Structures are given as structure tokens and as C-alpha cells.
Amino acid sequence: MTRKAQSDNRKAEAQQFLLPDAAITLWPAWLSAGRAAIIQAQLTTELSWRQEQIRIYGKTVSIPRRQVWMGDPHCSYKYSGVRFIPASWHPEVRHLATELSDVVGRPFNCVLLNLYANGQDHMGWHADNEPELGRAPVIASLSLGAARRFDLQHRQRGHQLQLQLDHGSLLLMAGDCQQYWQHRLPKQSRVATPRLNLTFRYITPPG
Secondary structure, eight states: OOHHHHHHHHHHTOEEEEETTEEEEEETTSSOHHHHHHHHHHHHHHSOOBOOEEEETTEEEEOSSEEEEEESTTOOEEETTEEEOOBOOOHHHHHHHHHHHHHHSSOOOEEEEEEEOSTTOOEEEEOOOOGGGOSSOOEEEEEEESOEEEEEEETTTOOEEEEEEOTTOEEEEETTHHHHEEEEEOOOTTOOSOEEEEEEEOOOOOO
16 A cells, blocks of 8 residues: 555544534544554663653652653753753654654654553643744644543633544644643553553744
């Protein structure tokens, strides 16, 4: 199957959600289970994972997951008082970024990789609205490993959406999603296996 045929097939499998102030699309099986497992194992063992410390309400705390920030040299960003400098691209991750750009029709030049050891590792309510990303960023989130629940809630209207992100799934958040919605990955005590998540973004080069 050619790359174009694969891309067309993936687009046909997409699920779109009609929400106020957001454009949400989910591909439940963007990667085959076999390829997703290979990539998960490769990145888990080959990347230099760190458990970062950030400041929340004036206190320094360790985040409940491990992560790697990766991308083009100019793609640094600031989060919770910490400046993150990108690691060099891993060849497989760069290849995924190119594939995603072909499907979505938008460039990606950086990615945050989060490694959740089990269901106790989590991420609280937040939005990917750092100034470096622009007002209406396109965020492509690729999930590998354990299926986890993913929640979204509107900041003002009370609307909520709950999704399950399976092994090999791709979630696209676009439009004004990051301005009006928050999202989280809650704790799930029954999840005993790891999940690797890659959220691809674009930061405009200087000048």
C-alpha cells in the first residue's frame, strides 16, 4: 500500500466530534498494533527519560510521569517556571512527525513524550496554551501501550467529553480547543502496564 493510500485509509477511519470552540478528531487505530509496540519498546529503552520538577503554587514538586522534550533547536518553551530545551530528534520520532504532517496537512517541529509507568502516573487539568505555540495550536497526540481514559472540559460552558485512547490511536486537537478547553489523563488504579504518549506541536522559528 502506498503512503497516499495509507493516508486516505486513515482519514476514512477518523471520528470527528462536534464541540463548541474546538475541533477534535480521533483515529482509533492510526498505527497497527504491531508497529505501535515496536516503536513503544524502542523509544522506552533508547530515550533519556527524566522526571522533571516544576513549581506549583510556590512549591517545587516532581511530576507524576517521566518525559522527554524533543524537536528543532529553536523549540524551547517555558512551563510552570521551568525552561525546557529540546533534545535532538530521534530518527523514529522525526519519521512519525513527517507522517503526521502528511495526514494532518500541518507541520510539526517539536514533541513532548510522556511515559506513564502505570495507572498511578497521570496528568492533571491543563491546556497546551503556552505562548510559544500561538493562539490556536494544532496538537497531535499519539498513544502507545496501555489504553487510558482522556477527559476534556470546556472552561465556561460546562461541556465535557470522555474518550478512551487505545494502543496506536491518534487524537487531534485543533481550532480554539486550547483556549476554551482543558484536558487531563486521570489516575486509573486498575491499569498496571505502561503508556507512552507523544504530543506533536509546532513552534514558529525566530525571525
